Amino acid sequence: MYKIALLPGDGIGPEIIPQAVRVLHAVGQRFDREFQCETALIGGAAYDATGHPLPEETLEVCRNSDAVLLGAVGGPKWDNLEPHLRPERGALLPLRKQLGLFANLRPVMVNYALADASPLKYDLVAGLDVLIIRELTGGLYFGEKRREDLPDGGQKVVETLEYTTQEVVRVVRLGFEMAQKRGKKLTSVDKANVLESSRLWREVVEELAQEYPDVELNHILVDNCAMQLVRNPKQFDVMVTENMFGDILTDLASQLSGSIGMLPSASLGGGVALYEPIHGSAPDIAGQNLANPLATILSVAMMLRITFNLEEEATAIERAVDGVLQQDYRTGDIMQPGKIRLGTVEMTDAVIRALRQE
Ligand SMILES: NC(=O)C1=CN([C@@H]2O[C@H](COP(=O)(O)OP(=O)(O)OC[C@H]3O[C@@H](n4cnc5c(N)ncnc54)[C@H](O)[C@@H]3O)[C@@H](O)[C@H]2O)C=CC1
Ligand SMILES: CC(C)CC(=O)C(=O)O
Ligand SMILES: [Mg+2]
DSSP: OEEEEEEEESTTHHHHHHHHHHHHHHHHHHHTOOEEEEEOOOTHHHHHHHSOSSOHHHHHHHHTSSEEEEEEOOOGGGTTSOGGGSHIIIIIHHHHHHTTOOEEEEEEEOOGGGGGGSSSOHHHHTTOEEEEEEEOSSSTTTSOEEEEEOTTSOEEEEEOOOOOHHHHHHHHHHHHHHHHHTTSEEEEEEOTTTOHHHHHHHHHHHHHHTTOTTSEEEEEEHHHHHHHHHHOGGGOSEEEEOHHHHHHHHHHHHGGGTOGGGOOOEEESSSSEEEOOSSOOOGGGTTTTOSOOHHHHHHHHHHHHHTSOOHHHHHHHHHHHHHHHHTTEEOGGGOOTTSEEOOHHHHHHHHHHHHHHO
């Protein structure tokens, strides 16, 4: 029996999570595994129901589970709340911190059937397989923030970017370890020409590199990195970077795969791992059966592989996703001429059919 906490959240979250759960149960049926799911409130939905975006009860459900599957939080309805009540700052960031999830693994894989959906040329992206590791519980998003009124009537704002050596070591070490298991190539992304935090980051990377002589190490400045991801993404294998750089670079990298609706993620570090698509709550398409459920379905595959060690089951989901794309099924975000357009539910139906027919 595997216990999973479900946190649908806001926007398209309550549409994609139930679809991913259907896939989970279909895989359970095929491989005779039982998954027990418990749903809890988070984000704007939790605020509306309880007055707090991250109720203690939700944290308890997460802590009592083997893994967490999250949709997304936030939306215009809650944008004007006090910062500590907003879904992103009041729920998502504290959830990651409280669960100790310091490493966010974001694989960027480009299915051959989807390479044409990328704005880049086919050969630049087809078959791409890059792993971006984003530090998840430090940096600017978590530092002290304050505003001061100025005599000229304006304001001054202070955001603090903090990292300790230990916080950098643990995520960079994971980067080296993942590189050892993959192409033995690690790119560390920073802004060491201006940021002190990046200088510390680079020092730590250099020191740890001594322990991994078999891994080819490169440093790259984040601005150049953004450019190189578009110019020639296949030069990268494993990349490791701080929180905000990783956030931004992975949204950019998602376009290599055709859509942000394709990229799953795993957040690791504490006792309970959390899995979520890299996208947000997409309020612009919420409630219309338009959301691409594949990033969330692929996040379930990551959960099965990483937390439950169910390699065969994880691969079955990934093959089913490959299968539907090869059969030309597309949601709106990856739609191309001549392909078959499906909604959120119908795309999931197709994945489940493929899973059963394998
Ligand atoms: N992990 C989380 O809970 C995250 C929450 N957010 C929050 O989500 C809200 C919306 O943020 P945005 O900047 O608009 O980013 P977003 O990722 O929600 O949407 C960006 C664009 O991508 C599209 N998109 C996203 N996911 C899609 C999917 N599965 N299928 C098809 N199209 C998809 C959206 O329709 C939109 O046009 C904000 O409140 C933001 O703070 C943003 C990122 C992560
Ligand atoms: C609140 C943000 C840090 C969420 C986000 O953009 C992400 O985690 O990718
Ligand atoms: Mg983001």
